Amino acid sequence: MDNQQQIVRRDIMKYGALGLIAAGFTARVDKVAAMQASPSQAGEKSLTAQLRSTGGDSQKLLLPPLTGVNSPPPPATYDMLPRSWNKAAFKKLHDRVAERGCKSVLLRNANNCSYFTGYWFSNTERPQAILMNAGDEAPWYYHPVIDTQLIKSGWYGGGRAYFDFPHATGAFPNEGKVSTGATVDMLEFMLEGMKEKGIEGGKLAIDGELYPSEQAKFAKILPGVEIVNVSDIVRQIRWISTPEELALSHRAYQLNDRAHAFARDYVLAHGTDVTDLEIQLATQLWLLDTLRSGLKLDGGLPNRGVASGGVVMVRCGRTTAYPHPNQPYYQRLGRDMPLQVVIVAKVGGCGGENYRMYQTANASGGFDAHGTKMWEVSQHTCDMQRDLQAAGRRCSEVAAAIHKYQVDQGMADYIYHRPGHGQQSEGHYAPYIALGDHTVLQKNMLFSQEPGLYDPEKGVGYNWSDTIVTGEGAGYRMSRVPYDKQWSFIRI
Numbered sequence: 001m002d003n004q005q006q007i008v009r010r011d012i013m014k015y016g017a018l019g020l021i022a023a024g025f026t027a028r029v030d031k032v033a034a035m036q037a038s039p040s041q042a043g044e045k046s047l048t049a050q051l052r053s054t055g056g057d058s059q060k061l062l063l064p065p066l067t068g069v070n071s072p073p074p075p076a077t078y079d080m081l082p083r084s085w086n087k088a089a090f091k092k093l094h095d096r097v098a099e100r101g102c103k104s105v106l107l108r109n110a111n112n113c114s115y116f117t118g119y120w121f122s123n124t125e126r127p128q129a130i131l132m133n134a135g136d137e138a139p140w141y142y143h144p145v146i147d148t149q150l151i152k153s154g155w156y157g158g159g160r161a162y163f164d165f166p167h168a169t170g171a172f173p174n175e176g177k178v179s180t181g182a183t184v185d186m187l188e189f190m191l192e193g194m195k196e197k198g199i200e201g202g203k204l205a206i207d208g209e210l211y212p213s214e215q216a217k218f219a220k221i222l223p224g225v226e227i228v229n230v231s232d233i234v235r236q237i238r239w240i241s242t243p244e245e246l247a248l249s250h251r252a253y254q255l256n257d258r259a260h261a262f263a264r265d266y267v268l269a270h271g272t273d274v275t276d277l278e279i280q281l282a283t284q285l286w287l288l289d290t291l292r293s294g295l296k297l298d299g300g301l302p303n304r305g306v307a308s309g310g311v312v313m314v315r316c317g318r319t320t321a322y323p324h325p326n327q328p329y330y331q332r333l334g335r336d337m338p339l340q341v342v343i344v345a346k347v348g349g350c351g352g353e354n355y356r357m358y359q360t361a362n363a364s365g366g367f368d369a370h371g372t373k374m375w376e377v378s379q380h381t382c383d384m385q386r387d388l389q390a391a392g393r394r395c396s397e398v399a400a401a402i403h404k405y406q407v408d409q410g411m412a413d414y415i416y417h418r419p420g421h422g423q424q425s426e427g428h429y430a431p432y433i434a435l436g437d438h439t440v441l442q443k444n445m446l447f448s449q450e451p452g453l454y455d456p457e458k459g460v461g462y463n464w465s466d467t468i469v470t471g472e473g474a475g476y477r478m479s480r481v482p483y484d485k486q487w488s489f490i491r492i
Contacts, residue, residue: 047285048285048286048289051262051282051285051286051289052286052289052290056261056264056265056268056269057265058260058261058262058264058265058268058487059258059261061261061482061486061487062257062258062261062480062481062482063480063481063482064480065480066476066480069471069472070469070471070472070473070474070475070476071476072246072247072249072250072469072476072478073243073246073247073250074247074250075247075250075251075254076244076247076248076250076251076347076348078248078348079295079296079304079305079308079347079348080118080248080305080306080307080308080347080348080349081118081244081245081248081348081349081350082244083118083155085118085242085244086116086117086118086155089115089116089237090105090116090117090132090139092237093105093116093233093234093237094132094134096230096233096236096237097205097228097230097233098134100203100205100228100230101201101202101203101228102201102203102204102205102228102230103133103134103135103200103201103203104131104132104133104134104199104200104201104203104204104205105130105131105132105204105205105206105207105230106129106130106131106194106204106205106206106207107129107130107131107206107207107234108127108129108206108207108208109207109208109234110123110128111424111425111426112207112234112238113128113129113130114307114349114425115238115349115424115425116130116139117130117139117154117155118154118155118303118306119139119141119150119151119154119155119303120306120307120349121147121150122147125165126143126144126146126164126165127142127165127186127187127190128141128142128143128144128147129141129142129190130142131194131197131199132157133198133199133200134200135200136157137157138155138156138157138158139155139156139157140157140158140159140160140194140197141156141157141158141159141160142159142160142161142190142193142194143159143160143161143162144161144162144163144164144165145161145162145163145164145172145174146164148161149302150302150303153301153302153303154302154303158197159193160189160190160192160193160196160197162184162186162189165186166183166184166186167183167184167186167189168180168181168182168183168184169181169182169183169184185217187214187217188217188220188221191217191218191221191222192221194222195221195222199222199225202224202225202226203225203226203227203228204222204225204226204227204228205228205230205233206227206228206229206230206231207229207230207231207234208229208231209229209231210227215227235429235430238424238429239422239424239429239430239431239442239445239446240442240443240444240445241350241444241445241446241469242444245350246350246444246469248347248348248349248350248351249347249350249351249352249446249467249478250478251347251351252345252346252347252350252351252352253345253351253352253354253467253478253479253480255287255290255291255310255345255347256287256310256343256344256345256351256354256479257354257479257480257481258290259283259286259287259290259310259312259343259345260341260343260354260356260479260481261481262282262283262286262287263279263282263283263312263314263341263343264341264358264487264490266279266282266283267279267333267339267358267490267492268490268492270333271333271492272332272333272334272335272492274332274333275330275331275332275333276314276315276316276317276329276330276331276333276339277314277329277330279314279333279341280312280313280314280329281312283312283314283341283343284310284311284312287310287312287343287345288309288310291308291309291310291345291347292305292308292309295308295347306348306349307346307347307348307349307425308346308347308348308349309345309346310343310344310345310346311342311343311344312341312342312343313329313340313342314329314339314340314341314342315329315331315339315340315342316331316333316334316337316338316339316340317331317334317337317338317459318331318459319331320338320339320340320357320454320459320460320461320462320463321338321454321455321456321458321459321460321461322454322456322461323416323417323452323454323461323463333360333492334360335360335361335362335363335492336360336361336362336363336367336368337359337360338357338358338359338360338371338375338460338461338462339357339358339359339360340355340356340357340358340461340462340463341355341356341358342354342355342465343355344427346425349425350425351467352423352427352446352448352466352467352478353423353427353448353450353465353466353467354465354466354467354478354479354481355450355463355464355465355466356464356481356483356487356488357375357378357379357462357463357464357488358488358489358490359371359372359375359488359489359490360490360491360492361489361490361491361492365491367489368460370455370458370460371460371462373409374411374414374453374455374460374461374462375462375488377405377406377409377411377453378451378452378453378462378463378464379462379464379483380405381402381405381406381419381451382449382451382464382466382483383483384401384402384405384451385398385402385419385420385433385447385449385451385468385475386449386468386474386475386476386477387474387475388401388402388474388475389433389441389447389468389470389471389474389475390441390470390471390472390473390474390475391441391442391443391470391471391472392440392441393440393441394437394438394439394440394441395431395432395433395434395437395438395439395441396434396435396436396437396438398419398433398441399418399419399433399434399435399437400435402419402433402451403415403419403435406451406453411453413455414453414454414455414461415453416452416454417450417452418432418433418434418435419433419434419449419450419451420432420433420447420448420449420450420451420468421433421434421447421448422445422446422447422448423446423447423448423467424446431445432447433447441470442470443470443471443472444469444470445469445470446467446468446469446470447467447468447470447475448465448466448467448468449464449465449466449467449468449477450463450464450465451464452464464483466478466479467479
């Protein structure tokens with residue numbers, strides 16, 4: 001297809017369903033009266049309505065669903081893990097810590113609290129924690145008043161609240177008690193509540209180490225209680241995904257894949273008329289609107305549709321040549337240029353990364369030889385990780401094979417990081433596909449797949465990602481977005 005044909009094709013798409021900015025949004029900005037009128041009065045669609053009516057053929061290129069032993073469960077129909085799942089997860093934790101003589105568990109890491117209880121909250125400087133004895137029916141919470149309604153409408157077994165951080169002695173304006181008393185020691189306040197609630201047994205399992213000053217306060221308020229660090233047990237439980245988690249991830253990745261198809265169509269429609277920022281914002285709105293319109297939100301009640309959302313980042317040109325750039329992504333898309341589309345979609349805290357690397361053709365319709373070589377090597381190492389990520393292998397073995405191939409292909413100067421990290425709700429999680437991690441892979445461990453290559457001197461870089469699930473004999477990818485040149489080598 002020659003350049004003139006490309007221009008005609010792009011114009012047809014641009015002034016069709018995908019004309020968000022050039023054909024629709026700009027016109028509305030210039031017509032203030034029309035913006036203030038209803039859609040029927042204005043004769044124009046809303047932004048989300050235009051985005052929903054995407055055209056193009058990219059969705060037709062998505063790969064068919066996986067089948068067989070190395071494939072995910074069907075996509076979940078639920079929005080978040082059910083209470084029964086949280087109860088089973090906490091029982092598993094209690095069973096494991098019992099091997100170390102503990103009957104009580106204290107969780108202070110925000111992500112651990114959310115994982116085991118289903119209570120998702122904004123993690124700020126305000127301390128929060130969860131205590132649960134083996135015999136308890138529900139967790140006990142240490143929390144600020146600001147989150148009271150979220151906690152009490154969830155899996156609630158009591159707790160101790162402080163007004164806000166920092167907390168003043170006796171100060172609870174929400175109860176009509178306004179005071180500028182002495183500043184409360186927040187850890188001691190929590191421990192006093194735990195003492196009142198009661199700790200089962202003489203050992204308390206916690207999900208991390210204590211500072212010496214913290215140890216002294218534990219000993220002062222909970223004398224005779226031995227503190228046992230069980231962070232390793234917590235990690236080992238969390239890094240093996242259950243079928244319910246994989247089903248939610250599958251649902252998230254179906255949306256993720258459709259968002260990639262939208263972004264690709266948007267690029268083909270608008271070509272060199274748009275910046276990476278515009279592609280990002282249009283895709284972000286499409287993704288969030290599509291995702292959240294499918295959630296059961298019950299009119300805004302708490303603990304509905306929690307931990308569900310998506311982030312889109314798009315960069316083109318020189319910024320792709322840096323693994324973690326600190327410069328803003330703002331570049332007009334051009335010919336003979338690398339383009340990265342990053343989408344991270346999650347439903348109920350499950351899901352993950354999905355990056356694809358594009359190469360745009362030059363004015364003659366060809367592709368840069370150096371960039372093509374980097375693209376081909378990085379794409380092949382993605383396949384290598386998928387094929388090598390089998391239960392029984394060590395993380396370091398997979399990393400070593402990938403790095404050796406990169407070096408053998410003459411890419412040593414462009415290697416800046418490990419091939420992948422463990423994937424959980426917070427993103428990066430142990431273990432790691434890295435030379436220094438000798439963890440033995442177990443079935444249903446999740447890892448990102450990003451054996452990137454970067455050449456800052458020539459201004460090109462390629463970093464893919466996906467979630468690879470450790471399987472039997474090999475791993476499998478959650479995404480069904482292709483890794484071939486038909487998808488990634490485009491002419492605009």
